[in-house]
Amino acid sequence: xxxxxxxxxxxxxxxxxxxxxxxxxxxxxxxxxxxxxxxxxxxxxxxxxxxxxxxxxxxxxxxxxxxxxxxxxxxxxxxxxxxxxxxxxxxxxxxxxxxxxxxxxxxxxxxxxxxxxxxxxxxxxxxxxxxxxxxxxxxxxxxxxxxxxxxxxxxxxxxxxxxxxxxxxxxxxxxxxxxxxxxxxxxxxxxxxxxxxxxxxxxxxxxxxxxxxxxxxxxxxxxxxxxxxxxxxxxxxxxxxxxxxxxxxxxxxxxxxxxxxxxxxxxxxxxxxxxxxxxxxxxxxxxxxxxxxxxxxxxxxxxxxxxxxxxxxxxxxxxxxxxxxxxxxxxxxxxxxxxxxxxxxxxxxxxxxxxxxxxxxxxxxxxxxxxxxxxxxxxxxxx
Numbered sequence: 001x002x003x004x005x006x007x008x009x010x011x012x013x014x015x016x017x018x019x020x021x022x023x024x025x026x027x028x029x030x031x032x033x034x035x036x037x038x039x040x041x042x043x044x045x046x047x048x049x050x051x052x053x054x055x056x057x058x059x060x061x062x063x064x065x066x067x068x069x070x071x072x073x074x075x076x077x078x079x080x081x082x083x084x085x086x087x088x089x090x091x092x093x094x095x096x097x098x099x100x101x102x103x104x105x106x107x108x109x110x111x112x113x114x115x116x117x118x119x120x121x122x123x124x125x126x127x128x129x130x131x132x133x134x135x136x137x138x139x140x141x142x143x144x145x146x147x148x149x150x151x152x153x154x155x156x157x158x159x160x161x162x163x164x165x166x167x168x169x170x171x172x173x174x175x176x177x178x179x180x181x182x183x184x185x186x187x188x189x190x191x192x193x194x195x196x197x198x199x200x201x202x203x204x205x206x207x208x209x210x211x212x213x214x215x216x217x218x219x220x221x222x223x224x225x226x227x228x229x230x231x232x233x234x235x236x237x238x239x240x241x242x243x244x245x246x247x248x249x250x251x252x253x254x255x256x257x258x259x260x261x262x263x264x265x266x267x268x269x270x271x272x273x274x275x276x277x278x279x280x281x282x283x284x285x286x287x288x289x290x291x292x293x294x295x296x297x298x299x300x301x302x303x304x305x306x307x308x309x310x311x312x313x314x315x316x317x318x319x320x321x322x323x324x325x326x327x328x329x330x331x332x333x334x335x336x337x338x339x340x341x342x343x344x345x346x347x348x349x350x351x352x353x354x355x356x357x358x359x360x361x362x363x364x365x366x367x368x369x370x371x372x373x374x375x376x377x378x379x380x381x382x383x
Contacts, residue, residue, distance in 0.1 A: 002252035003037040003112055006223035007228040012204055012241035018044030018105075019202050019245035020055035034071040035078065036113030038063070039249050043106045043125050043202040045174060046242070050097060054090050054105040058175045061089035062109065075111050076187045079120040083107060083175070083183060088120075090176040104176030106198075108139065110198050114247055116189030117198060123174045126206050128199040129190070130222070133195070135199075135215055137206075138190070140171035142182045195224040196255040201229070205244035208233045222250040240304050 011017045024038035025031070042058045044051025068171035071073075094102045096371035106123025114172060119127050126216070128137055134348060140146070145168045152372045162168070173182030206214065217228040226246035256258035 004250040007250040008226035010230050010247045014242050018051040019243045020059045021247050023058045035069045038111050040109040041200040045104045048103050050103045054103040058086040058105050061086040075118045087175045087180045104174040107175045108200050115192045120185040126201050130197040136273045139184045142168045158259040192251050197250040202245045202249040204244040207232050
């Protein structure tokens with residue numbers, strides 16, 4: 001099986017980012033075969049100091065501890081062991097910093113193994129399963145509202161008083177507590193279908209968006225859902241908006257699973273053809289009008305030799321005509337004597353050249369010329 005991760009994060013209106021998240025190594029196929037694919041999100045508690053350090057420490061400690069899982073250890077047991085190891089690390093951090101009030105963070109994590117889902121939760125961050133167009137929250141938040149609602153059920157507290165209690169949203173369990181008691185997890189695996197997506201989100205998202213707004217953001221490829229949810233959350237422009245972190249893990253469908261060995265995963269287009277339809281190769285196709293030119297290509301190649309021959313023949317014909325004209329005009333009347341003339345008194349005018357018979361020109365001036373040594377032409381003569 002293949003798993004498609006996605007994530008997005010925003011600082012909101014806070015001065016620091018106290019959310020942290022992480023994934024297991026997707027290329028460690030040997031470990032995934034018995035441990036599944038792991039994702040974790042921690043939300044540092046803003047009311048306590050060093051919430052950012054607490055969330056980073058918890059994520060790293062949880063991932064490191066889960067990586068030590070052996071094939072003999074069950075996934076639920078490995079998840080709980082990793083949570084307790086992360087808790088010990090955060091408690092140790094608080095002691096090293098000399099924090100009298102301690103520091104803390106929430107923690108949610110999921111492990112997808114084949115078509116099975118396991119989760120674990122401490123605090124009030126949320127785990128949501130998106131399947132067949134439906135979204136439901138899997139974990140129960142550890143907040144004082146649970147105690148108040150139980151009091152309402154017993155009849156010892158009114159509903160109005162419970163709903164308006166100032167400590168209603170206070171945490172009753174978190175990573176960093178000296179004695180960790182409340183842990184929410186499943187021992188029996190939840191079934192998954194190809195295409196199902198699990199969302200892990202800090203409360204900055206789902207305490208800002210209602211169920212309809214969350215559902216409306218789940219459009220297109222699931223890997224893009226975290227970004228859409230974070231953008232919609234920030235778009236509400238709440239004055240005291242908390243940090244927002246959303247992580248997704250999708251169980252790949254058969255079509256996506258077949259394409260995953262490629263290094264780069266391309267998101268499918270909005271109007272992709274059905275899987276059964278053949279996809280044409282990305283090659284250039286010449287326009288229809290170019291086809292006749294391909295059929296005439298042999299003749300076109302022959303014509304490249306014809307034109308130079310024609311030009312050469314025309315040049316030879318023109319040269320022969322000019323030579324014939326030269327001989328006809330100069331040897332018949334332009335040359336007076338075969339010997340050079342040195343005495344000007346012996347020079348005489350050459351007879352005028354006759355005008356063309358078809359177009360006589362009465363105003364034409366007769367051409368004159370004298371013989372030069374070697375047959376050179378005088379000024380005004382044409383060759």
